[in-house]
Amino acid sequence: MTRPMTRNEQEARLRRAPDAPGAPSSDFDLNPKVVLPEGRKLRPAGVLAAFRPGASGLDLILTKRSSRLKHHPGQIAFPGGKVDPGDADEVAAALREAQEEVALDPGQVEVLGTLPPHETVTGFVVTPVIGLVHGDFTPVPEPGEVDEVFAVPYAHVTDPERYSVQWRRWRGQRRLYYTVPFGPYYIWGATARMLRALAERVQP
Template sequence: MNEPIRRKLEAAPVSSAEFFARSRARLSFDVPAGLIDPNIIPRTGDSGNDRMLEIVAREQPVRPAAVLIPVIDHPEPTVLLTQRSPHLSSHAGQISFPGGKIDATDASPLDAALREAEEEVGLSRDFVEPIGYLDLYGTAFGFRILPTVARVRPGFTLDINEGEVVDAFEVPLAFLMNPENHQIHNKEFRGMERSYYAMPYAERYIWGATAGILRVLYERIYLS
């Protein structure tokens, strides 16, 4: 239990330019039907999470959400993450991507992700180049999350909305995309053992949906 994954999956080193080129080639802005169709259960590739989603999907309505995966185009790229406020009703205190539920006024999931990033951390759209949607990801709270991968130009300033997040920080993309750092942890869910990904980084515990989405990013962009 709680041991790092040991797999024969090796990601060759990928430069910043190569990462963005692969992302543009492999991603699109086609919105998956499962974002709003309750009969479609998102498959995350994590068997423990998928079993949990089958239970949750029978009990809760579909709640579409969008997040931004902001990859900052430094010579050694980083991913901008947030720590959610401990007072929120869901995922309180957890490490997350900027994002939230899709409002009726949002033109698209992309628009929702960009709006949430501005509202939560003050990330201006002027610095963001959206690349495409990653795979749909479901959570135990009944959300269907559609992540947008984006290239972020350095030089921005942040303005943290402390009602939603208490911190924003960067983690090297190379660390997050290294399969040696992809651990599988376990916890009980309604009397059964479920597994989830975790990627501890320094004092930050990146886990659950955030780590699961990062794992999907690794599989889509780094594996042939």
């Protein structure tokens, strides 16, 4: 039986992840027959993959989007969103959105770096920002955007064996996508694809 990693070992692997080799990803990785329009304009966005100390190592902070939202209601997502004019870059956008959505003070986040961008079917190019949360943090969901804030163990989201490929009909076509369910939470689509990219980068 493989010995579980300590929190320090998990942290060390996260610190190496931004510099590990890897290419940009997209919602179309598993659907090579999709023809993307020439000259399409993608809107920049940043999401925060924030890890905090948990019961048996590091835990990843995720949200369940409000069921009242127009786009992606009830889906599992990282804190984050589009880059606003006042944001210096995608990192700043991710930190600002995390503060707005779950009340995470940017001063508590040690930014370890970023992963290659991910293109979504909704026209965003998303930069995943890897961070460590220091100090006490009690999540407070923003009622208009977030129904729930929860944590997933590092060991779950960084284990490639826990990922599966499923499909559904999208715009009349069969669309394949990654999933990495955790308990009652169905983590899929862009969130699962970006986590899958992280999982690849933290392997020994």
